[in-house]
Amino acid sequence: MATDKAYKVLARQKDISNKKAKELIDRGLVFVEDRKVKIARAEIHTETIFRVEYPEEIEILYQDSDIIAINKPAQVDSYDIQDAIEGAELLHRLDRDTSGVLLLGKNRAFIDKAIQAFKSRSVEKHYVAWVEGVLYEKIEIDEPIFTVKKGKAFSMIDPVRGKKAHTIVKPEELQGKKSKVHIEITTGRTHQIRVHLAHIGHPIVGDEQYGSRTQAKRVLLHSAKMKLFDYEFHAKEPKDIARYK
Numbered sequence: 568m569a570t571d572k573a574y575k576v577l578a579r580q581k582d583i584s585n586k587k588a589k590e591l592i593d594r595g596l597v598f599v600e601d602r603k604v605k606i607a608r609a610e611i612h613t614e615t616i617f618r619v620e621y622p623e624e625i626e627i628l629y630q631d632s633d634i635i636a637i638n639k640p641a642q643v644d645s646y647d648i649q650d651a652i653e654g655a656e657l658l659h660r661l662d663r664d665t666s667g668v669l670l671l672g673k674n675r676a677f678i679d680k681a682i683q684a685f686k687s688r689s690v691e692k693h694y695v696a697w698v699e700g701v702l703y704e705k706i707e708i709d710e711p712i713f714t715v716k717k718g719k720a721f722s723m724i725d726p727v728r729g730k731k732a733h734t735i736v737k738p739e740e741l742q743g744k745k746s747k748v749h750i751e752i753t754t755g756r757t758h759q760i761r762v763h764l765a766h767i768g769h770p771i772v773g774d775e776q777y778g779s780r781t782q783a784k785r786v787l788l789h790s791a792k793m794k795l796f797d798y799e800f801h802a803k804e805p806k807d808i809a810r811y812k
Contacts, residue, residue, distance in 0.1 A: 568614065573597075574607040577617050595642050595663070595785070596620055603784060620784070625651070628668065628800050633677040634658075636793075638802040639669040641785045658795075659685055659755060664773075667694070667790025667802040684795060685755060691794035694750040694760060695739070695804060697787040697811050698769040699779055702746040708734045708763040712756040721776070722758040724766055732756045734763040742811045745772060745781075749791075760788060772811070787811075 577597060578588035591597050592607040598618045604611075625648060628636040635655055637648055645660040648669060655671035658681045672678035684690050711729025714722040723729075733753045740747040746769065750760055758777070764770055765777040773783025789808045792801050 568612050570610045571613050573604055573609045573611045576613055635671045636800040637669045641666040664786040665788045666805050668793045668800045688753050692752050693792040695789050695791050696748055697772040698746050698764055700769045702738045705737045714757040720757050722762045732759050745811055
């Protein structure tokens with residue numbers, strides 16, 4: 568059976584350019600049955616049937632003259648949202664795979680004040696996730712995190728070089744050998760939740776980078792609620808978070 572590079576097969580099948588096909592694979596939007604296509608240049612049978620899952624429309628939760636709150640879909644880069652909203656600047660970031668509340672500021676004075684609030688840990692950040700294994704009780708994790716930012720960012724627990732990081736995890740629901748958990752973080756280190764949960768033996772479902780062995784369309788992490796100054800924003804859980812399969 569004939570083979571060709573995955574992005575070329577996809578381009579022919581969907582009648583798009585090779586460049587566009589490669590970009591869709593790199594963004595994690597291309598699947599064969601339930602498996603994500605990860606390498607655009609991988610050799611694949613030319614008869615392979617691809618499925619492209621485009622992100623949902625971006626929902627605006629709230630806006631005024633200072634702030635805009637977005638319910639970010641999974642598989643969309645935070646910076647792409649910033650680029651799409653004229654005159655708005657990110658106040659923080661969510662990983663590409665993470666869905667939920669994302670905040671942007673609309674004027675310099677507010678942006679500077681809000682960024683200072685994030686730095687001084689006075690922003691409340693609540694997440695929900697599905698994790699590997701059965702979690703029975705509340706756990707607080709205080710392990711310093713060090714991040715290597717060469718190429719794809721990677722974080723690790725490092726008592727010497729790491730920066731203080733604090734995560735509170737509470738169990739919400741069990742489904743087989745998976746647990747749905749509520750997470751609150753008071754710090755905002757790169758990949759903090761993912762690293763801390765992996766450290767206690769409960770990596771987030773779909774998070775292969777930090778040890779999950781379960782195939783999923785994405786890392787099952789959602790930013791559910793944020794409180795900044797007098798604002799409070801809630802993002803409804805998408806289907807894959809609301810109920811695990």
